[in-house]
Amino acid sequence: MEHGKHVFRIVILVAVILVVVILGRGLLIPKTYGLYGRYRAANVAEQMNARPVLHAGAAACAECHSELAAKRTAGGHRNVSCEICHAPLGAHVLADGSVVKPPIDRSFTLCARCHRKMAARPARFPQVDLDQHVNGPVEGKVCLQCHDPHSPKP
Amino acid sequence: MSDCHDGCNGSRREFLSGTLKLAGGAVVTVIGASALASSSSGPTSAPIPGGGEYDWNEHLWAYLVDTTKCIGCGSCARACKAENAVPDGFFRTWIERYAVGTDDSHVDSPNGGMDGFPPVQVGFVANKSFFVPKICNHCRATPCTQVCPVGASYRTKDGAVLVDADSCIGCGYCVQACPYGSRFIHPATHTASKCTWCYHRITKGLKPACVTVCPTQARQFGDLKKDGDPVRAVVEHDRVQILQGHLLTEPQCYYTHLDKEVR
Numbered sequence: 084m085e086h087g088k089h090v091f092r093i094v095i096l097v098a099v100i101l102v103v104v105i106l107g108r109g110l111l112i113p114k115t116y117g118l119y120g121r122y123r124a125a126n127v128a129e130q131m132n133a134r135p136v137l138h139a140g141a142a143a144c145a146e147c148h149s150e151l152a153a154k155r156t157a158g159g160h161r162n163v164s165c166e167i168c169h170a171p172l173g174a175h176v177l178a179d180g181s182v183v184k185p186p187i188d189r190s191f192t193l194c195a196r197c198h199r200k201m202a203a204r205p206a207r208f209p210q211v212d213l214d215q216h217v218n219g220p221v222e223g224k225v226c227l228q229c230h231d232p233h234s235p236k237p
Numbered sequence: 238m239s240d241c242h243d244g245c246n247g248s249r250r251e252f253l254s255g256t257l258k259l260a261g262g263a264v265v266t267v268i269g270a271s272a273l274a275s276s277s278s279g280p281t282s283a284p285i286p287g288g289g290e291y292d293w294n295e296h297l298w299a300y301l302v303d304t305t306k307c308i309g310c311g312s313c314a315r316a317c318k319a320e321n322a323v324p325d326g327f328f329r330t331w332i333e334r335y336a337v338g339t340d341d342s343h344v345d346s347p348n349g350g351m352d353g354f355p356p357v358q359v360g361f362v363a364n365k366s367f368f369v370p371k372i373c374n375h376c377r378a379t380p381c382t383q384v385c386p387v388g389a390s391y392r393t394k395d396g397a398v399l400v401d402a403d404s405c406i407g408c409g410y411c412v413q414a415c416p417y418g419s420r421f422i423h424p425a426t427h428t429a430s431k432c433t434w435c436y437h438r439i440t441k442g443l444k445p446a447c448v449t450v451c452p453t454q455a456r457q458f459g460d461l462k463k464d465g466d467p468v469r470a471v472v473e474h475d476r477v478q479i480l481q482g483h484l485l486t487e488p489q490c491y492y493t494h495l496d497k498e499v500r
Contacts, residue, residue, distance in 0.1 A: 113404070115286060122391035126401035128287035130436045137320045138438075138446045164450045167312045171319050171446075196353030197310040197452070203334050203354070203366040204308045208453070 137173030141165050144172060151233055158234030159209075168193060168232065194226040209237065291440045293395040297461040298434055300445075300490040301468045301477070302370050304499075306455035309334060309368035313447035313456060314351040320435060320446035327421045329432040330372040330447050335498055336363035342498045369499050370456055372447070373398060373419035373432035374480060374488030381411035381420060390429065396461075396489055397436050402428045416484050434458070 118124035144165040145152035155161060166172060168188055175185040200210040213222045230236070284292045309332055317323060317330045332350030334357070336343040341361040347354065350368075375398045382390040382398065389404035390411050400411075400420075405428035412420045412429060423430040435445035439458070443449070448458040459468020468491075471477060477491040481500055492499075 116388065118286070119394065120391055121388040123388070123401050123404055124286055126391075126399070126403065127285045127293070127393055128289075129401075129403075130399050130433060131285070131288055131291065131440045133433075133437050134321065136438055136441065136443060138316055138449045140443070140449050160452075162454070163452045164312075166316065167310075167450050167452065171316070174319075192353070196312075197308055199353070199356075201309070201354065201356065201366075202363065203336070203368050205305055208308050 135173060135178055137171035138164075138166050139172040144169075154233045158231075160233065160235055189225065189227050191223050191226060194230075194232075288440070293393055293440075295462060296395040296439075298375070298396045298439060298489070299459055299461050299468055299472060300372060300375070300434065300448075301457040301459065301471055301493070302372075302490065303455050303457075303493045304367055304369050304496070305494045306453040307332065307368040307370055308453055308455075309350060309354050310452065311350040311353050312450045312452060313370060314349045316446040316450040317432075318351065320438075321433070323430075324424050327424070327430070329419075329430075330370065333369045333371055333499075334366070335369060335496065336366045337496065337498050338363050344498075365496075367496065369492075369495075370447075371417070371419075372490055373415075373434075374417055374486065374490040375432075375434060377487035377489060379486055380414040380416070380484075384410040384414040386410065393436075397434050397439075398431070399433055399436060400429045400431060402426060402430075405429050416481055416486065 113123045113125070115124035116122065141152065141155070141164050148165075152165075155163070155165070169175070169185045174183065176182055195213070198209060198211050200212045204210055211221070214220050284290070284294075311332060314328060314331055317328075321329060323329050328349040328351075330349075331346050332354075333344050333346045334350070334354050336357070336359045338359075338361040341359075343357075343359040343361075343363070345354075345357060354368075375392075375396060377392070377396075379392060379398055382392055385391075386408065387404050387406055389401045389406070390398070391401070392398045402423075407422055407427040407429065409422055409429070412422060420429055420431045422428070435443070435447075438445060444458045448456045457468050457471075459466040459472075461469050461472065463469060471493065472491055475493065477493055478495040479488040479491060480495075481488075
């Protein structure tokens, strides 16, 4: 059995490769990989809790600011979320319950973002031709001097 | 010894290579079988491991955009940026402005439309102009997950296409593969990033941030597995369009009143 040694070496080599591959797989492949498909299943739960909810919606704002909320719901801005103008609720009421004064954007640009007359906007949407508004050009003027943002009239 | 030298050596070489091939084949078979077993024998009805009470088998999310309602205010893009801490200069959702003439068309999206749109002068007579909100289409047959070499990109059972940042190696194949330009490499983490349909919100019963703030309901979000869902009603009964249907990516973001110029 002069050739037995060669077979033995090959068998040992194959066994070693097998062990290395199995160990390597165990170490390199994440635990939940392949549970539902070719991805790490644990990541789905991680994505669910990836970050805090910042935008809570107008109903959440109404819990404290019911008067303004009612005014908004009755007026032309009824579909304009509070958080568009006042930043997300998550930046106002923090996770620990403390309250930070939210920024109040009174700028012309805020109003112009929606209401500057533009061919691309739907024709039925109320738009302002800034060059011919009431007494001439109003570009850059403070709209809120005349218009109430919570219940705007034309 | 000398006359059998070549023959002996030859047969030994053959023997060695044959044995190694056989062994290699055996290893591949064993690994393949175990990999297949682990991917197919997993529970199919159990909820997400560590995901609490949310059952992803009960939902199939879909997004609906009515382009005629979009006023181009950019509130969606701003909300998305705040909600998901999207880095400056990159967008998970954006708004495009189209101006279409007889022979010419013009598209722009300054800063993703986040700051609204300034007046624009195009060098031709535009017969029509409109806004189109864009977002990841969360395709059913998405090319972005197919090209991922490490299994970092995947589609959940409830229909969201997500990126596992821990597994992503930042190779950018998916960024190249997406025909809609919905992905980017995050400048801080150097991993692929994209719209998740606000997965942290929709799994808590909320709408994505962009839908929550949209003042004209141009953007809607719904559940194709829920009876009476408004988005499901539109997708099932109305004429809906998708972007780049010829690519067969099966987008789950549907459009109504889409123009021929929009890709």
